[in-house]
Amino acid sequence: MTNEPFFSLKNPWLLGSVAIAAGLVAITAASGLIVLPYAQTAAGIGNIWDVICSAAGVPKRQSAANPVLPAFKMSDVIVTSTTLSRSDRGSVQRGATLAQQCAACHGPVGVSSTDFPNLAGQYAVVIYKELRDFKSGARVGAVMAPLAQPLSGEDMVDLAAYYASLPRLPAYHPEQQMPAPRVVVNGSPLRDIAPCGACHGSLDHKAGSPWLDGQPEAYLKAQLQDFKSGTRHNDAGQQMRNVARAMTAAEIDAAAKYYSSRPANAQTQ
């Protein structure tokens, strides 16, 4: 080995390897950031600086002028997995008082004996979001919309906390030998239908998705049909509209029937 100092301009290894590396960086950067994008956008995306910025991944600000808005009111509730994940006792108690006006339809302990949805044990964030959507008009409902109008934000949080604290109807599927409907456990990947169970319980639960077990069949079916037709549109990212649009009538029936299964004495629980 030589005794020359390593970091010296006389070391051909140092000079050569650094020169090759720098040359490669320069050539590939020039090709990737200037030559190729410029050749592709020669018709005129603007000046060369715009071309470089675009190739480097600097996002273009979209114009805020003349936005395209839907013909209906959109939900403005932002749901994350930590929204309303905690509640205090006071909130539950205030909610219990407020809930007396809901009992006629939703049952005295949040379990409905008719075709209104059960609220007992529902995720707080779900109840809160629906109340806000009814109030804002993002979800249309002849009965609920007027009832939601006088509620303050605090009232909605309290109601949500109260109903979330009640014991929910358990998943009840007595025909163990019968497999769950395919749409519930498999979905249909080729039609872009995620399994119902992947968000609504039985397989997994995702933030903002309601607990469906024990809900009335007619209610579930009506909601799926409304999502399918677009009458209901308070799913901000169109998650449910996209799924429901691809579902067949038989799949809607099967899913509604599966989730609506509940013990015979459920109302008295």
Add this chain to the structure above:
Amino acid sequence: MLSSRRLILAHFWLAFALFGLALILGAWQMFVRSPLHVWISDPEWYYRSLTAHGTVMAYVFPTLVAMGFGYAITESALDRPLIGLRWAWLGFVLVVVGAVTAMVPVALGLSSVLYTFYPPLIGNPFYYIGLVLAVVGSWVWVALMAVNLHAWKRDNPGKPIPLAMFANVAGSYLWAWTAVGAAIELLLQILPVALGLKSTIDAGLARVFFSWTLHAIVYFWLMPAYIAYYTIFPRAIGGKLYSDTMARISFVLFLVVAMPIGIHHVFQDPQVGAGFKFIHSAFTALVTLPTLLTVFTVCASAEIPGRLRGGRGVVGWVAALPWGNPIMLAVALSFVMLGFGGAGGIINMSYQLDTAIHNTQWITGHFHLIFGGAIVIMYFAIAYDLWPHLTGRALASYRLMRLQLWLWFIGMIVTTFPWHYVGLLGMPRRMAYFDFANPALAPEALWSSLSVIGGFILLISGALFLAILLRGQTDRRIVPEAYRFSTALHAPLSIPAALNGYELWVALMIGLTVTNYGFPIGQLLARGDTSVPAVYVGTRQ
């Protein structure tokens, strides 16, 4: 005999035992989602198993093999006892504790996020903490490799570093730097969210950090295999290494070009600009260089004993090679898999061709063929070669070893070739369920079934491998000669300082990381609008 053989054996046994368990999971996964089995109706079990399989096979198993082999190289190549034996045990314990900490939440279904993490999916914090511990354990190994080499250099001024140690330390430095990307992602991005300190995460930036680790980690897995090609194989078949210099150049090239190329893993991601994707694509093409140099040098090394044994003509020397020797067989089979896998890799690295196969089963086929095939079969070879020196007992049956290697090769081909094909048909990867009853998927059903058979062949081969090693623990006692590596045809008496140290290459590795990753990372860091809400997994109720 090696003086740290308990340490080395502990690494190898833990690595291979975990490998055996993860192999069972892999075969089960292939079976339950194939047309041969009724769908299990719960994708969570599939993803849970997949997370465990990936975490063990990608992080724990190769890291332990590299560490154990690294200690063996340090002792035998430098011909002196390992400095820092206690520290080495500490590193091992950290890997064990980390692995257990990570796998408990996975087994409980609290972290089915797959081994590549995929934020905004967030699992149980102990999964990530366990992985960090395991990486810290492996960094203890990196430090020990550097310390041992430094001490040897001090005592042997002016001498060339033995090739095996030179390559081994290059691999450890590569690992130290490449693990930084995932470490940043885990410590600064994922763990604060997993611990509940934050509820949003910049998933795009996290993927860029992970790509920093994700490609060079493959070369870290590959290092023991390449070290075996150069320093075990020529000796094992009764030959000499054709060129010591070429070997050193290959290893330093890996150090330099393995890093600035990872963005080819996120070709379809929107958060990186097309220009940087092109730059990474071009640099990825460069990693073919050290591999092609290696194939040339190793084949040239094999030709020497081939001709000495009476082989004639252009290919006659190939037939004259000692094919009964398991190391000979392993390297040949490894090269075949490396050839197919490498050719597939060139398709993956092309910015244009990648669009045809990105996120399809082709990719799963590719990395199983390269890592599970070409590399892991060399891990087997390393174990077979080292075992008598570690146990002091004979590893007698060449016939069983050859059978095991052949089964692994056949199993891997039968598993991965159909995967490549169904990938071309458009079959996506990371899916728990395929509706094979749908006419659109029917053409994939036969090939998916076929690959399951390959999976079971691999399982048999893996079991046979463990049985051979286990039998080696109780076979007749022998006194093995000192463990030696191949000597070069022209002994490296005087080599350029650049090929006897790492300053230049580590500087280039870091420099190219900065040029190729600096802007994409800086740009995402500077923007305030790139975070999304975390999606916590395992919270089902």
